Amino acid sequence: MENIISDATRRNWDRLSASTDGKLTSRANKQKSLKKIIPVEYLLDTAKIKLIEKICESYIGYSIPEIIYSIAVILLQSEGICERQSVQDILLDFQKENSIDLIQIDEAIPRFSHNEDFLGALYQSLLSEGDKNKNGSYYTPRKIVNDMLSEFDLREGQCFLDPCCGSGAFLMGVSTKDPSSLFGIEKDPIAVFIAKLNLILLYKDIDFIPQILCGDFLQDEVFFGKKSSFDYIATNPPWGNKTKIVSNLIDSKESFVHFFVKSYNLLKNRGKINFLFPESILNVKSHKVIREFIILNQDLNEIHQYSSSFTGVVTNFISMKFIKGIKTSVIKVRNKNEEFYVEYTAFQHTENKVFSLLKPQEEKIIEKVLSKSAYSLSSSEWALGIVTGNNKEKLKSSDGPNLEKIYTGKEIDKFRLREAKNYIHYDRDSFQQVARDEIYRAKEKLVYKFVSNKLMFAYDDTSSLFLNSANILIPNVPGMSTKTVLAFLNSSLYQFLYEKLFGELKVLKGNLMELPFPKIDSETNNTLTMLVEEIISEGKNNQKDIDEIIYNVYGL
Incomplete structure (x- = not known):
């Protein structure tokens, strides 16, 4: 792990009392932490990271909406689209909702780059660690987004949904010529504002209104009028969100489980869905219900195990890709070092339906041992x-x-x-x-x-x-x-x-x-x-x- 993390990440971890294996070494309550952490893996340009550090230090007297709004105006002006009516409407609504005025930004703000979400990285850096931890809002690095979207290529008439889109990393990463085919939902109004502007900046040659709603995906029932199904869905849902979940979708207390099941239900038959999950989904007892859901549908076709973490997230994580309704007998597992296939039968070996990612030779050993099983320790x-x-x-x-x-x-x-x-x-x-x-x-x-x-x-x-x-x-x-x-x-x-x-x-x-x-x-x-x-x-x-x-x- 020490060879993977950057110097900036190491400094962040030092402030967090974290070790080089990514585990917290202190027992501080992260939800009450006022620390500010820059998501260095989300923004790879060192100069922009230093600029964000300077902005965070220089504008302490201003609110987060004021800082974000003022820099957003600079970015829009740089691209010559600030006076567009659809853009003015978005700016005016945000200004009124937050009762803010334009402030003077003395730093030179770099022009928009489609490879980086500067506004999103700035917003994450302005938030306290406690707020991010409470809401489970840690933005996904571009490298992981690109990997998860690698097979998402929207044809004419097809549409994509990110049900908890944050500042729009997945929406920006989808390959499409028509931005009106991109749909996003997000509870955080500041993140919604940033996501809309990111899409407008990315598709600056097209005058359109981004299809991004400020709402609660788990609680709200109607989102985009008659739009009730999607061809592609991908996201990094909140993990460990402490908000009480009221839902009849599935018997789970984990928000990411509810996000997945509701998203899966909105997916068209043969549609593709890719979710980022904590690695604990594979084996922890409390996640048995989602594993049973996956086994029942049997259309999971790929698991990607990631070998590094990202800033603020100390758990290991994986992505799971499904093609709805296309049943498979094997699942491709890939990681940094190898690629192999696991049979669905490997998920039936334990009471808790642990997703044992067994290579073929390992599965043979397990089956041989189980075939000779006569006793257990259950009566001990x-x-x-x-x-x-x-x-x-x-x-x-x-x-x-x-x-x-x-x-x-x-x-x-x-x-x-x-x-x-x-x-x-x-x-x-x-x-x-x-x-x-x-x-x-x-x-x-x-x-x-x-x-x-x-x-x-x-x-x-x-x-x-x-x-x-x-x-x-x-x-x-x-x-x-x-x-x-x-x-x-x-x-x-x-x-x-x-x-x-x-x-x-x-x-x-x-x-x-x-x-x-x-x-x-x-x-x-x-x-x-x-x-x-x-x-x-x-x-x-x-x-x-x-x-x-x-x-x-x-x-x-």
């Missing part, structure tokens, strides 16, 4: 570690009267526990949350880190206590000892299964319960148990032997 016992309510007060760094060792997730290695660093008085009534005593005091149990991208299970036969950074499992798999189950969970094959089936960065109980376990003979059970015992008691490196046995069990 599970528990959380202790929640003290006040670790600082209740955890001690040295032993003392009435204290005993307590382990945290940090002390969990594969197969074995490291030495405990904390001690605690086991007063159950004083804890905020605690499991049954017999769970902690079990003769043998497994413990694992749940905040981990690796399966990492350790064995405990000392009836020890654990904090809530560790979870507890007392397995019940017929024909397998606790140590044999441990061997399977720590094997290379099961790491592969977990990654490919669930795609999670956390080790979740619900996913672990779905892992398949085979029926094995007593000799295999005894051998695996012995190998694990040697690791625990003698520190032997038996991982390779364990992996080989487990591969052989599945005929791999």
Whole structure:
């Protein structure tokens, strides 16, 4: 990631307390943040970025509408279309709605470029991070827009819709000779104003009124008169928008899910739709409903995994392209490094219909493992570690009267526990949350880190206590000892299964319960148990032997 981001992005991330993997390192509430962040990936010209920085610093005393309006007038005058009646009507309406006057802009404003949205970048830079986060309004870089629209070429009579168009990046990117075939909807009146002017500037030789409405796509029912269907739809919908959603379209609390389903319903048969989604749509449990919608229609034909983020967005993202009504059995998956095809059957392997993007050889391995599945961990016992309510007060760094060792997730290695660093008085009534005593005091149990991208299970036969950074499992798999189950969970094959089936960065109980376990003979059970015992008691490196046995069990 460090090789992808620009210096300007790095400076922005420093102000945000973000790390170079794009994750926020502070827990500050972004919705209350007053910071201003320049979307450097949205505007690639360094000189224009510096100009925007200067404007943001120089016109603090003026409102955002005043700044945007005044610079818009300069751009229109530069192209000689400011006096056009249709343009004057748009300017006058915006001026009246915001009770603003033209202000003096001292900086030299560059002429309009069809490759860059200067006004949109300026507007994003003037907004606070809190406002952008609350509304989910992060504009899409031109490179991603162009990629998503690469197959959108409007023929005569065809039309395009962006249902949350922002300042018009997708509308500007569509290939068409007729701007009246472009339709946009946007809640933010300032963004609507910018989008209209962007189209007017882009198609300056045509006198037309942009078909862009200021409205709520999810709540409003009528938009463009008799216009009720579209040939092409593409957008970057708001993610994590906290606005309450009132809709009967689909049972989801996520705004981007509702945007997609309503847009899909407006698409003509054989029409194309391309949406930008957070990558979590592929595997997070709460998004199961949209995955089921996609599986039911079976007309998703391409997923593009993007390898870099853009300013203000710390999640990974993908685009999904559909051709309505054209059922497919395979989906093309492409990313920076490769292109391959995934069968729809790969989406049926888990309870939550996780979109496992399995390459053909990976799918064969999964199917072979599942074909030998006889048991699971669903009848096992599970528990959380202790929640003290006040670790600082209740955890001690040295032993003392009435204290005993307590382990945290940090002390969990594969197969074995490291030495405990904390001690605690086991007063159950004083804890905020605690499991049954017999769970902690079990003769043998497994413990694992749940905040981990690796399966990492350790064995405990000392009836020890654990904090809530560790979870507890007392397995019940017929024909397998606790140590044999441990061997399977720590094997290379099961790491592969977990990654490919669930795609999670956390080790979740619900996913672990779905892992398949085979029926094995007593000799295999005894051998695996012995190998694990040697690791625990003698520190032997038996991982390779364990992996080989487990591969052989599945005929791999």
